[in-house]
Amino acid sequence: MIDQLTLSDVLAEHARSRPTVTAVVDGEVRLTYPELDERVTRLADALAARGVTAGERVLWLGRNSHVVLELLLASSRLGAIFCPANWRQSTDELSFVVADLTPKVVVWERSEAAAPLSGDGWILAGADYEAFLAGGSAVPRPEGHPGGPAGGSAQAPGPGDDSAPLLALYTAAFDGRPNAALLSSAALVAHSTALLVVRRMEDGFTFLNSGPLFHVGTMMFCLATLQIGGTNVFTPAFDAEEVCRLVDAERVTQAFLFGQMIDAVTEANRDGKYDLTSLRFISHSAEWDGMTTVDDSPWCRSKMGGYGQTEVGGMLTFLGLAPGAAGPAGRPSPLVQVRLLAPDGGEVPAGEVGEICARGKSLFSGYFNRPELNAAKTRGGWHHTGDLGRREPDGTITFVGPMLRMIKSGNENIYPAEVERVLKTHPAVADAAVIGVPDERWRQAVKAVVALRGEATAEEIVEHVRARLAPYKKPKHVDFVEAIPKKGFTPDYDALDAAHGGGGYPGS
Amino acid sequence: MIDQLTLSDVLAEHARSRPTVTAVVDGEVRLTYPELDERVTRLADALAARGVTAGERVLWLGRNSHVVLELLLASSRLGAIFCPANWRQSTDELSFVVADLTPKVVVWERSEAAAPLSGDGWILAGADYEAFLAGGSAVPRPEGHPGGPAGGSAQAPGPGDDSAPLLALYTAAFDGRPNAALLSSAALVAHSTALLVVRRMEDGFTFLNSGPLFHVGTMMFCLATLQIGGTNVFTPAFDAEEVCRLVDAERVTQAFLFGQMIDAVTEANRDGKYDLTSLRFISHSAEWDGMTTVDDSPWCRSKMGGYGQTEVGGMLTFLGLAPGAAGPAGRPSPLVQVRLLAPDGGEVPAGEVGEICARGKSLFSGYFNRPELNAAKTRGGWHHTGDLGRREPDGTITFVGPMLRMIKSGNENIYPAEVERVLKTHPAVADAAVIGVPDERWRQAVKAVVALRGEATAEEIVEHVRARLAPYKKPKHVDFVEAIPKKGFTPDYDALDAAHGGGGYPGS
Structure with a gap:
């Protein structure tokens, strides 16, 4: 072989x-x-x-x-x-x-x-x-x-x-x-x-x-560091001071750091005790940029943007491969292909939301000991990520959100994440979640559960969505709440269904 | 799939x-x-x-x-x-x-x-x-x-x-x-x-x-340009003026150019008529560097060095992956592994010459319709390149030369290319080729066929090799000629054998 x-x-x-x-x-x-x-x-x-x-x-x-x-x-x-x-x-x-x-x-x-x-x-x-x-x-x-x-x-x-x-x-x-x-x-x-x-x-x-x-x-x-024959430095868990010490001592090129971790490292080295110039990394703040070396590789200049999940080996798309991209997830890795599929397996046209599906060299071999789930996730010869995306006119990809429960209204498929995204662009909306409620005529109807930070009527909320999405995606019902219940970073849809009359989802 | x-x-x-x-x-x-x-x-x-x-x-x-x-x-x-x-x-x-x-x-x-x-x-x-x-x-x-x-x-x-x-x-x-x-x-x-x-x-x-x-x-x-979604510009065949025109018109990043082709392009643009600054390429001459952009990628800064052949997809090793390497062929591509094997299939130690053998993701699928040759070339699960190499102490690889005919002297394997390389380092030697001649005691003996550009005796030539290689590799015979007969870039060993008494090769 x-x-x-x-x-x-x-x-x-x-x-x-x-x-x-x-x-x-x-x-x-x-x-x-x-x-x-x-x-x-x-x-x-x-x-x-x-x-x-x-x-x-x-x-x-x-x-x-x-x-x-x-x-x-x-x-x-x-x-x-x-x-x-x-x-x-x-x-x-x-x-x-x-x-x-x-x-x-x-x-x-x-x-x-x-x-x-x-x-x-x-x-x-x-x-x-x-x-x-x-x-x-x-x-x-x-x-x-x-x-x-x-x-x-x-x-x-x-x-x-x-x-x-x-x-x-x-x-x-x-x-x-x-x-x-x-x-x-x-x-x-x-x-x-x-x-x-x-x-x-x-x-x-x-x-x-x-x-x-x-x-x-x-x-x-x-x-990847192993692949190119570089050096892997291990530290038991993140500690800002220890990161500084190791970067200095081992002339580290890159560390796993983002957001608040970078702030913590900047703070730990406020006195300039450690030489962090070997670190070639993203631009973050004037202080950080001053103590490290800002790298111009596609990964670093795009602030590490892209879309990924464990099942694709890590990253599926990179913003760094699409300078000036309209879609913030950029373009696929050179080793994969991506299609945005409708539930019937057909490709949705550019501009429409579909499930991000992939094939290629970095894709996983299925889940251990889950034959039924594996068959479902790879139906039609494509890995179904369970996430929603959209092709922009320049061919780049926007990650819309996790698919979670799809709402079926008439013959139309409505993804809560897409409607939620638009709801959150209303200036008076602090947070929002969308569920499907049983509907005699259409099987399900869209209900928006909204937490306000300003003033808005249900009619104004519906009109905001109607002006921005296909008409069938606009909420038929709006419930106002103090706060959206969460499971980690995502809405707790079970709790929302229970409290707001959700149900009738296809497949359930 | x-x-x-x-x-x-x-x-x-x-x-x-x-x-x-x-x-x-x-x-x-x-x-x-x-x-x-x-x-x-x-x-x-x-x-x-x-x-x-x-x-x-x-x-x-x-x-x-x-x-x-x-x-x-x-x-x-x-x-x-x-x-x-x-x-x-x-x-x-x-x-x-x-x-x-x-x-x-x-x-x-x-x-x-x-x-x-x-x-x-x-x-x-x-x-x-x-x-x-x-x-x-x-x-x-x-x-x-x-x-x-x-x-x-x-x-x-x-x-x-x-x-x-x-x-x-x-x-x-x-x-x-x-x-x-x-x-x-x-x-x-x-x-x-x-x-x-x-x-x-x-x-x-x-x-x-x-x-x-x-x-x-x-x-x-x-x-590779297709792979990254770039632009391929085609020209029917190399023409220096047309290369200049196309680089200028299409803002070409790289062209297939080396040595005399680069000189010809430099000459064609001596008057600076064309803007070649989009070309990001190797440093070549002051004039060339002045009209193009010298690129600092590993490929360009190493002057495109490495070792390759069609059967490995192109390049097997890259000098650009081994800055400061002792071996001019550098290190293997991250997608292959390389072993230097003796004729018995065992790995030769670092410093010894062996056949460059490879496995990995870029390797070919065999030759069309050549089952016997394919079996021979992939024996033991390694692709046998037919070329000789050596690992240097830093682990990098030196390409020694094509294997061609191996000489068998006693139990030792002697590769003409290795001895030729050393012969050519003698200041009086213009060109040299090495053949095996039948030998009653050792089966074969090494004969050097040498074209001089200065003065040297057969004894001096033999001593030059003896001081630099294992003793059994030194020529037992030296024939002086006006010029080494060639087939393309390599010595014509059939003609040399015929003219200088070669024969007795193992397997022949």
Whole structure:
């Protein structure tokens, strides 16, 4: 299989091509690529001895650590699946993850929430993990053997097959439970190369993993840094002062930082104690720009804009690929294609809202152990993101909002997110949510639930929408409330339906 | 198949994402991406009506033209194989290509050499081609149908399968006849993204196809420009004045130019008649640098250095990925891995010469209709390039030379190219070639055939090599000649063997 390239292969090549380059910095730990390669070889051997063969799962429950990268790469060498789970979850939530993934090996940092779950196959990070790793052989297994890279005659799936699932990341619940999105080596390598293009990453790139590695946002830069043979610096969790210290000490090129994190770092370095000029990053404030180097790569000059989700490997579209774009999500990565589809599977015309659907090299391999959901999400040969978008006249894409419940009124499909967006442009509206209520004639009618910050009548609210959207999308009913109930950042539609008479949704 | 991306898909996405961007400029022809997409849809339909189904071949015999890109993309839409052949070949050579590929359709520019071969399925470029294309339907075929992109249920190989061979480029003869290297959409897309990284190509990139499209050197930039949604400008063949005019008129970012071509363009613009500042390219001479913009991308600042061949999609290694590298070929593309192998398949240690072998996303799918050669070239799961290289202590790669005939002396393998390289570093040596001659004790012995430009004895020549290579590699015999006979750029080893007693090669 001369056309294969797993993450394990990427590491093996760096060990040959970059014998003196530092791959990993984590506290006192500093590893060159050959040193990392040897540790991964030992770890893969030790994992194989615990029954981790192709398709088996390995779980990490802990903060950021170079161990995350080691477990990922050793799993790649074995054809296994690695999951770095959110260690901040409750015992019940972690219990669900463990029961869902049924990992052969769990490496964990001791925590109150995880402790009740530990048992056979659980290895504590630190001394226990080091002893476990040291027990593995440093002699690479021959090609084509379990635990060794594939030989010329290897057939999918198994070690060496880059389309086999490798990384599992839990994502939002569509059906009341979280699902582990599976990304293959091929998808991860493809996504990384798109980032290399848009972020202009080259030899010597040094990334500070200052966001959580169980989210794709940090993981995708960790992997792109690996792809180009750069240096990954790990810090257990975000701490502004420690970020400053590490950027200065390791000449970090980029860190996982945005918004308030950047403000906190600026504040921590107000006295100029640390030299942050190695950081080539986005323009943010005069103070920040003065202490760092403003980068002109498409990624940085677009303030990291775009649209993405775990299921597409990270980013699907980049504003940086569409200078002057009308649509704030920009244009698709060079490795994917995007269509905006109506519920019947047809493409909606430019200017109309449809579900953002995608195909391409960075796309996921489905969710672990969810055959029905996978079939639904990939119907017609397109991944259905569950998010709404619109093509602007210049071909660029606007992210409209999550699809959530679609309202069916007559033969028309109405997406609450689109109507909500327009409602919120009314100067008197502080917040708004849209639900469907049963309607004898049209099956459902649109109801707007509105929190005001000024004065407006229901008629004025309806007229505001009517002037801006197709007539069938305007609310038939308006309820005024003090505040919209929320689940995280999005309206709590269950609570809204219960309080305001919602129902009759198609498919429900 | 949500993880697929054919070149046809890339075009379809640009038609959506870049409705107003110029895809193609060729004389009077200017096509936006939607216009190119419609022409490709018509062309695919017309080709399908001529029996061009998945796996069938389409041949282009002519100079550079936008028609090359149209035929390639229409072939992608059909799952067919497209070959732009060297139109400068003799009737006998072209006859071999036609008999080897057995194309269903040939599109050609009238030439004396090709005329005797034309017959059924031959379409003249120009009015005949336009009429042929116009006869095809502009309505895209439904997904999953022949001539339409694959639907969700499509299985390999066929339309929509990005691992199916798409582009055929004839390469050097290993066994006395040229072979058509097959590159899939997946390989071409992967190679393009590596170029996007190293050349820092972005939206708006405009490439002047001023080298021949039947060579991978021009084709690879044509395809990377397509990948990022830039503009491809075509000119029938290199002409310095026309290059100047097109760069000025189309604000060209990069052209296929090197060495003497750059000198000729500099000379043609000596009076500054044309504005060439849009050209962002390598530093070459004070005059050139003054009339263009010197680019600081890894590709341009390394003077385009690296190692490649058609079989790896173009470039395998880039000097631009290894600033300050000891090995002038730099480091592998982020999408491949490279090993230097001994004839027994084992990896040679750093510092030793071995055959450059590769795996990865940009690699070819074998040669068309050469099962035995393909098995030999991919033995052990590695593509054997037939070229020699060496890892330097910093992990970077030195290209040593073509492997050609290996000499076997005792148990040792000696590559002529390595010894020749050292011979040529002697100040009195103008040129040198190394052959094996039969030897009773060692099976073969090394003979150096040397053309002098100064004075040196055979003993001095042998001592020069002995001081720099392993002892068994030093010549046992030295013959002095006026000039080394050549085949193109390489020594004519058949003539050398005949004149200087060569023979006894392993495998012969």
